[in-house]
Amino acid sequence: MQDQRYRxxxxxxYLSDWQARDHKLEMTVELWNKLVNGFDVEAMAKRLNSVGAGHYQISIGQNSxxxxxxxxxxxxxxxxxxxxxxHRDLVADLYEPLSRHDIKLMVxxxxxAPAQDKSAVTALEWANGPHVNKNFQRKWQQIIEEWSHRxxxxxxxxxxxxxYFANTMYRGADAPNFASFAAAARAGNSASCxxxxxxxxxxxxxxxxxxDFTAGEIDKPELAAIRRAEKGQVDGTQLHMLSFLGEKWGSGAPRFTAEQVVSFTGNLLNAGGSVTWDVPVELDGTIRDVFLDQLAAINKAFPREARS
Structure with a gap:
């Protein structure tokens, strides 16, 4: 993410429960497969390219x-x-149209564990809170590793x-820990950030x-404080912010003006960092024009450099 073309x-x-909530759907396995099959990867790539986005990050899943x-x-x-x-591998299917526009794919x-699926929580041996969760982590790493190889x-x-519980779960000297967690994610691509x-x-x-980069989850970007950053890094890690343009994560109307979005983005870019903006999508993956207009304003203020 340090390459300035991907700033x-x-x-x-794209989550089953969020789509069901927003569109008043009763989610089933059959419907979920229908929705995933209907996600237009070509249209997504074209829209992202039109606004100069350097990377695209999609949710594999969450709590459902x-x-x-x-x-x-x-x-x-x-x-x-x-x-x-x-059945469809939407992540894999996004790669080709995105790569034609030199847009990096992230997940x-x-x-x-998915908290709303109680049988999955039990099978994965997950306990929420400051617990060691070694059996869970071993299983979760196997799952991550398979996706990484795929x-x-x-x-x-x-x-x-x-x-949230880094000291309890990940900072031990013996696996599973941060090192084994990262190794699972990099199993298929050693250069993954x-x-x-x-x-x-x-x-x-x-x-x-x-x-490799700060997670940087911030729901109020106007309060973001860049401290002890040097040459785009914080303690040796790429400076990065993830926030959202809608009223909340994944939904709602724009909560900022285009000028505000440009200003928030510029704070990070001018410090050598990078930014990821979450935007809502329709059932077929369409990003509404009102959000594309805000993203286009970023590109106008900070044009993407020539693509190789």
Whole structure:
């Protein structure tokens, strides 16, 4: 992410429960596969290219237990029948249209089990809170490793959510720990960049030498404080912010003016950092024009350099 051609990008949360909530749907395995099959990857790539985005980050899944890519390790451990992992590998299918526009592909995944799927929580042996969770982590790393091998060099970055109990779960000398967690994500691409999210903080910090960029989750970017950053890095890690343009993550109307979005972005870019903006999407993956206009304003203020 240090390459200046990829200074800022876009994220979308394409999650079964969020789509069901926003569109008043009753989610089923059949419907989830229909929705994932209907996600227009070509249109997404064209829209991102039109606004000069350098990277695109998509959620693999979150709390519902539905995921937008197959994973045999997950199905073997959890035992869902039918599987809640989609038949289509949406991540893999995004790669080709994005790569034609030199847009890097990144993925989002929580560091814990899907809380709404109680059978999955039990099978994965997950306990929420400051617990060691060694059995869970071993299983979760197997699942991550399979996805990493599946995608190989198509995926260039991972953003892991919910690393709230780093001292308890990840900082031990013996695996599973931060090192084994990172190794699982890099199994298919040793050059993948990784961030571990400790939660919403209004200053940027790195939580482990195993990560390459700060997770930087900030819900109020106007309060973001860039401290102790030098040449775009914080404690040896790439400075990065992830925030959202809608009223909340993945939904709502724009909460900022285009001028504000440009200003918030510029604060990071001018310090040598990078930014990812989350925007809502429709059932087919469409980003509404009102958000594209804000992204285009960023590109006008900070034009993307020539693409190789």
């Amino acid at each position: 800022w990008g876009v994220m979308t949360h 237990g539905y995921y937008l890519s197959p994973n045999a390790a997950y199905d073997r451990v959890v035992g869902n029948n039918p599987s809640k992992c989609s 989002y995944l929580p560091s814990g 995608w190989g060099q198509k995926v260039t970055g991972w953003w892991f959510d919910g690393c 990784i961030a571990f999210n400790p939660g919403v903080l209004y200053r940027f910090l790195s939580v482990t030498p195993e990560e």
